[in-house]
Amino acid sequence: MADVGVANVQEGQVLAGKYRVQQVLGVGGMGIVVAAHHIELDERVAIKLLLPEMLQQPEAVARFTREARAAVKIKSEHVARILDVGSLENGAPFIVMEYLDGSDLAAWLRNSGPLSPEQAVEFLLQAGEAVAEAHALGIVHRDLKPANLFVVRRADGLLSVKVLDFGISKVTDASMAAGAATSTLALMGSPLYMSPEQMESARTADARSDIWSLGVILYELLTGACPFNGETIPELVLQVAWGTPVPLRNKRPDAPDGLETVLIRCLEKSPAQRYQTVAELATALADFAPKRARISVDRISGTLMSAGLLSVSPSGAPDSGQTPIGQPGGPSETASSFGTTAARKRPQKIAIGLAVLGVVALAIGGVLLTRLLRVEAAASAAASVTSVAVAPSANSTVTPSAPPPTLASPPATEAFGPRPESPPADARPVGPTGVATPKPRPVRLPAQAPKPSATKATSANCTPNFYFDSQGEKHFKAECF
Secondary structure (H helix, E strand, O other): OOOOHHHOOOOOOEEOOOEEEEEEEEEOOOEEEEEEEEOOOOEEEEEEEEOHHHHHOHHHHHHHHHHHHHHHHOOOOOEOOEEEEEEOOOOOEEEEEEOOOEEEHHHHHHHHOOOOHHHHHHHHHHHHHHHHHHHHOOEEOOOOOHHHEEEEEOOOOOEEEEEOOOOOOEEOOOOOOOOOOOOOOOOOOOHHHOOHHHHHOHHHOOHHHHHHHHHHHHHHHHHOOOOOOOOOHHHHHHHHHHOOOOOHHHHOOOOOOOHHHHHHHHOOOOHHHOOOOHHHHHHHHHHHOOHHHHHHHHHHHHHHHHOOOOEEOOOOOEEOOOOOOOOOOOOOOOOOOOOHHHHHHHHHHHHHHHHHHHHHHHHHHHHHHHHHHHHHHHHHHHHHOOOOOOOOOOOOOOOOOOOOOOOOOOOHHHHOOOOOOOOOOOOOOEOOOOOEOOOOOOOOOOOOOOOOOOOOOOOOOEEEEEEEOOOOOEEEEEEEO
16 A cells, blocks of 8 residues: 555555545655545545645635535536545545546547447546536536546446536636635646637636537547647647647547537537537537447436526527526627528628619619709799890891800700790790790880890880790891880
């Protein structure tokens, strides 16, 4: 048996008066897990303790407590059960969990290599059951990875996954969130499995960040390597933000058609482009899992429906119309990146084009209407003018007058075609309403001195006079005495 003094406990030491320490099971960055014997129940258990140097860090102690609070709320068979909590004589907290006999998936990959597609998908669906229940309780795991998926053999001989380590989970339920404050600048989780938004800010990561991690895990279970990698953290961050994974079929030619499409959707850079719930992911994976795994798909959907996080569409497929866990307001767009957005914008462009054509048509119509109104007004004005005619004396002769000056703008009738023939002299002008107006009688104008520009007459006693005909045109006549 190995010494466990590294955690200030010794082999054979009895904790809380009932747990006798036996051996070390594993050591992590924050704590150590030991096997112990429950004296009263004669049952083997696992006890997780904080490393001595972590006791001086309040955030580490808060995470440890948060793990116990979160895990004990989840009743799924795919989560390691919390049996008890306590503190050592020096105040160091510990968590008592069910003892698991098996190995985690990280060790499985090291020892046996990549899994078959059916086995990998089945393991992921089992982990999805635990994740769905956590999301239903307002808990985001934020540290899903093969090392935290422990495989055990059930009593019926089948393999089963247990999700471990909720120590850095994000809790949105106020009743469990005591001490759950997270610094935006803290790098929470394992970088190889972290989503882009979690790398940017762990505080804003929501349930869709767990879906990214599940996609990374599935890719690694199938290929033996993570989709994004780098020799340094900055290089890894750049790969996660901008890089593209090696296509699945390049590494696993035996992978079924369509499985890579599911992986691509999980690894979308934008959370709005990923599956929005674990139920959507499980439904997409159902065709690639063994028949016995169908129960996991049904449990995942049922768990989220019971929590009000999922509804069923008319086609029977899960429809996540709810706000993702940990993300107020939810995504502004849930369409995938395979052309849905462009298709939705096409009708908008057509509507805008029709609106522009409508405005142009109205503008042209307005111009034509204005011009017609001006024509009608000009015709009315011309018809309403009283013609003035002065009859010349019988013994006088008048030379033809010079044509009157042209108007600045042509008559309205000339704007739309040739001028009609002049009506007879005795024709009665027609008014704007179509009723003939009385023929005006000649009115003698008072004598006035001839203007220098008037047309020259043959008699010295001639007086120039002007009159308007029925078309509104001005004419000159000379009256001589």
